[in-house]
Amino acid sequence: MIEDKNQERTSLSELGEFGLIDHLTKHFEIKQESTIKSIGDDAAVLNFENKNVVVTTDLLVEGVHFDLSYMPLKHLGYKAVMVNLSDVYAMNASATQITVSIAVSNRFSLEALEELYSGIETAARLYNIDVVGGDTTSSNTGLLISVTAFGVLKKDKAVYRSGAKPNDLLVVTGDLGGAYMGLQVLEREKEVYKVNPNNQPDLQPYTYIVERQLKPEARKDIVKLFDHLDIKPTAMIDISDGLSSEILHICKQSNVGCDLYENKIPLDPQVISVCEEFNIDSTTVALNGGEDYELLFTISQDDYPKIKANPNFTVIGFMTEQEKGVHLVTRADTKIALKAQGWKNFNA
Structure with missing residues (x-):
């Protein structure tokens, strides 16, 4: 307490x-x-x-x-x-x-x-x-x-949400969904504690995801890495409200569409196993969970060789013309319109 x-x-x-x-x-x-x-x-x-x-x-x-x-x-x-x-x-x-x-x-x-x-x-x-x-x-x-x-x-280094272009690659740092699943574990243990205050929770199997919720790290290292690799993203946003919300923000501000590939979304093994334990779909968690504080950005395809082998980055999609819309391309290769269902401050 x-x-x-x-x-x-x-x-x-x-x-x-x-x-x-x-x-x-x-x-x-x-x-x-x-x-x-x-x-x-x-x-x-x-x-x-x-x-x-x-x-x-x-x-x-x-x-x-x-x-x-x-x-x-x-x-x-x-x-x-x-x-x-x-x-x-x-x-x-x-x-x-x-x-x-x-x-x-x-x-x-x-x-x-x-x-x-x-x-x-x-x-x-x-x-x-x-x-x-x-x-x-x-x-x-x-x-x-x-x-x-x-x-x-520096005056030429600012990156806004509004600079993405069709054919740009959509890239994310780190992995997603950990903070949300850490929250689920903590909420569950809180309910157990209410019933039996003598019960001490064992959070050892959930160390990574609980830390993602309670002690997130901002990606200071990525800004330095961009400078080192001579990369300037065309658009960028941090993932606080969920991947789907942030993609839609970039698309709206940049007047572009997007194809996001489900099988490319980076998930930590602990997130996958705890999603199975809670019977929650891991893609839904990655799309809507929020509070990961990773960076989501777009780059020109010309810059792809600079990030290709870097473990900090995962290419998860590409930007399209606005009229093509914003879609999740599932593992079954079907397209689903992407909706923002992440954190909202003023839910009724």
Whole structure:
């Protein structure tokens, strides 16, 4: 659950807002030359010289985006940063700074927030970004986290969703469906725990997919790899809402169609075996699961030799003329119109 009841518990009211900010941010180091002034003034001062700046923000709400009955606060802090960095890398940019704001109810102690910020600090250190500001306030409805990320890119390097052309190849990094199946395992174990609180879940057989859900990694390495391989994708997006949704975003923005090949979608063996255990179709999971935070992009066929033997990339389809539509080509070689059934924020 949220915290061990036997732990030392310091009420947030003992520190006040500014004391809390000072306490939670004292371990953040400044590493970026572009950070002129960080936490401690009315605003941060950043200097990006002649580079283009990208800015993205995400809001995570308890009970909507995360469940603290199985999401450790340290992992939550880490994941909140990854969600934003993934959007920066999807622009072909390098992440440099973030701000972190939280709204928190009085059921959280100082020690609980220290855990949350420990995850944020770990992410900042591993991804070489500076935490330069934020806000704290009270909440009546649990925990809310808002992270804003900044990044930089050279003026000719930006990649949008709108640049795909017919005959471009559709490529994905990593493998898909793991985060969704990890969530299914955690939800199942939560229900078992409710019935029998003495029952300790054995998550060992599910290590990979549970980590994909609780501690995803943004693909900073891919942006560097593009530079190394001299590749500039024609369009790119990160996979947060499910493969089908993201393909449809690219197709709509680029005015193209797409043929996605079912037998090319990369799946980890653990995803396949757990899908069988839950009696869920693995293709459906890959298409609609979301939260994989891999990168989906298109490249000119001329660039195919550059990625051909690279284990980070899988070609899963190609772009067509818009009037041909967006289809999944099944293993049986039939075409099915692709629909977006992934994560939607405002389901009735």
